[in-house]
Amino acid sequence: MVVNLINVKPGSRVKVIRIQGGLGVRQRLSCLGIHPGDLMAVQTSAIMQGPIVVGIHGNKVAIGRCVAAKILVEEV
Amino acid sequence: MKIALVGQPNSGKSTIFNHAAGYKAITSNFPGKTVTYTVSKMTFQGVTIEIADLPGTYSLTSFDLAELETRKYLLREKVDVVVNVVDAALLSRELELTLQVLELNLPTVLCLNMIDEAEARGIEIDEQKLAQLLDIPVVKTVAHKGWGIDELFENVIKMKSNPSKGKIPTLSKDVEDVLKGLVGELEDKNYRDKFNVPLRFLATKLLENDQYFIEEVKNIDVGFIKNIKNYQKALEQCRDRDSDVVISSERHHLSMDLYEKVVNLTKPKMELRSYLDNIFMHPIWGYVSMIAILYLFFNFVFYVGNFFEEPLLDFFYQFLPYIEDRMGANTLLFNITNGIVQGLAGGIAIVLPFLFPFLLGLAFLEDVGYIPRIAFLMDAFLHRIGLHGKAIIPLILGYGCTVPAVMATRILESERDRFIASVLTTMIPCAARITIIFGLVAFYLGPKAALFVYVLNIVVVAIAGKILSRLLPEVTPGMIMEIPSYHIPSLKVLLAKVWLRMKEFIVVAWPLLIAGSVALSLLKYWQLESFINKLVSPITLLLGLPAAVGVTLIFGVLRKELSMVMLVQALGATNISTVMSATQIMTFTIFVLFYTPCVATIAVLIKEIGSKRTIFAMVFTFFIAILLATATRLVY
Structure with a gap:
């Protein structure tokens, strides 16, 4: 089932399906190694609508809520 | 001899620079502390080297000021050797930048830095095989301990008599064909002289919708933008994705492919610090x-x-x-x-x-x-x-x-x-x-x-x-x-x-x-x-x-x-x-x-x-x- 990254519970593994949003967001995510088809682990999320931390290719990336809302993923 | 340190943020460029030139650039453990470049002169085995520590850049497509600064420097200055510094623990991702650096067609040395970190995480890299695949020298270093720095500069100096500019892996056939088509048109328009960049690099950036180059083209020839858009559309039709995503995904696959060929994954060492974030990044x-x-x-x-x-x-x-x-x-x-x-x-x-x-x-x-x-x-x-x-x-x-x-x-x-x-x-x-x-x-x-x-x-x-x-x-x-x-x-x-x-x-x-x-x-x-x-x-x-x-x-x-x-x-x-x-x-x-x-x-x-x-x-x-x-x- 394809869901929004913000709706995924910490601890789950997901596959990136599509990145919505403009050129800027797509390119910045791709620079940090997040592309459609990649697997990532959702690690923690901060309180009060804070960012979500994902593990990707052996690295940690913090993604703000409004960016995370543009990433569609599928739990694996 | 003029060399430039290029690499993704936090890969250790400034640490290598300081090791070579004395502590002149601030180093820290977070991405993006070098926002402007520092240049210094050093002598290594009798050769005077001018070394530039450039701001970290995830890619050579420009979207922040520090990254644009790095690209402008590389295109403007006549650099003899590019030293591409890579955080070895993040090799698969950092190779994406390496592939773009190779497109610049300059003599390049690849430096696998923080190799101790990579090994602790169970990533063993066969550097000879990587050197063979990319056709450039690859050196392993641990910059903050000074390991491998001499070997790195020995390889840099060797470039003088025997420069290797590396070979660029080709993309999937359909994408490669579109790219080659655009390169051909740029060739006809004589853009190599106008922009002073290798045409393959320019074509890739135009397909990625790089705002800086698009503006430059607009200034010279507004009509040509339509042709570029056509090529972007052709790419979109290939993969049913935006053209920039097509290019970045291609590069991603090439790097993953290289990574899988040269890396042997073993069991990572369990370390205390991997648990630290359970406290330091905990919601309470x-x-x-x-x-x-x-x-x-x-x-x-x-x-x-x-x-x-x-x-x-x-x-x-x-x-x-x-x-x-x-x-x-x-x-x-x-x-x-x-x-x-x-x-x-x-x-x-x-x-x-x-x-x-x-x-x-x-x-x-x-x-x-x-x-x-x-x-x-x-x-x-x-x-x-x-x-x-x-x-x-x-x-x-x-x-x-x-x-x-x-x-x-x-x-x-x-x-x-x-x-x-x-x-x-x-x-x-x-x-x-x-x-x-x-x-x-x-x-x-x-x-x-x-x-x-x-x-x-x-x-x-x-x-x-x-x-x-x-x-x-x-x-x-x-x-x-x-x-x-x-x-x-x-x-x-x-x-x-x-x-x-x-x-x-x-x-x-x-x-x-x-x-x-x-x-x-x-x-x-x-x-x-x-x-x-x-x-x-x-x-x-x-x-x-x-x-x-x-x-x-x-x-x-x-x-x-x-x-x-x-x-x-x-x-x-x-x-x-x-x-x-x-x-x-x-x-x-x-x-x-x-x-x-x-x-x-x-x-x-x-x-x-x-x-x-x-x-x-x-x-x-x-x-x-x-x-x-x-x-x-x-x-x-």
């Missing part, structure tokens, strides 16, 4: 530990500084009566000597005792890698004031010195965010103002009062941020930030960094401090001081301060330390509490904390945000200072 314990860490930091600076301030002050001031006796109180000579002693004493006894522990603590937090965790924890709060988490980095650097902090705002994506963050950093108490908070408030009114000043400052900065973002309503682009792994910093590097930052104080500020003290002595001698004080009297009267502090406020614009150090001299008393009440000390501190930034900051602000906005920043902060200091006078 993260905040508790952050407050505890900052509180400890504060106490460390206070107790170390306090331990030294009083004995040192006593030491210097014991000479003054003696000199006065010998020279006579009203002679010009005594006034000048008095100024020199006061300036020296101020630097050694008031500034250094607090500056050193503060810079050491800041360097430690930076190198350990804690700063990005603060950015993560503070993102939600910063959103409330219209910024995002990354903006905390310039703000934290602002506690050191406002000048590099304003420059660090370049890591932010939008111009508006950079402007707001720049104005806010000028209000963060820099190391110079820290000496006022510690040397004056903590020293005379106790550490609790100093802590209060810090907390008040944060609240004011937050409110100011809220006001500015209301004035400039625009949605901030949202945070995407790497969280690097923790590193144990080396004491040598920490001390070198503290020294680099202290040098700024010792070389620039201290002479100014002494000159300022002498100037004040002379003003007193010729009785011009009261004239200046009269000019500033509207402010001192409003704030209920002794008229004599007026002159220190003027000098404080040159360097903020001057306000503090000259206060002692202006009031003519070593123990300030005998001539100023607690309310006056507090009012003075609050005013100095916020009013007009120092000259060096004004200069960097003009460069970064333009003169109009700088004037706005000066007026805005001055207004806040008057408002808060008046309130302090009435309430405290």
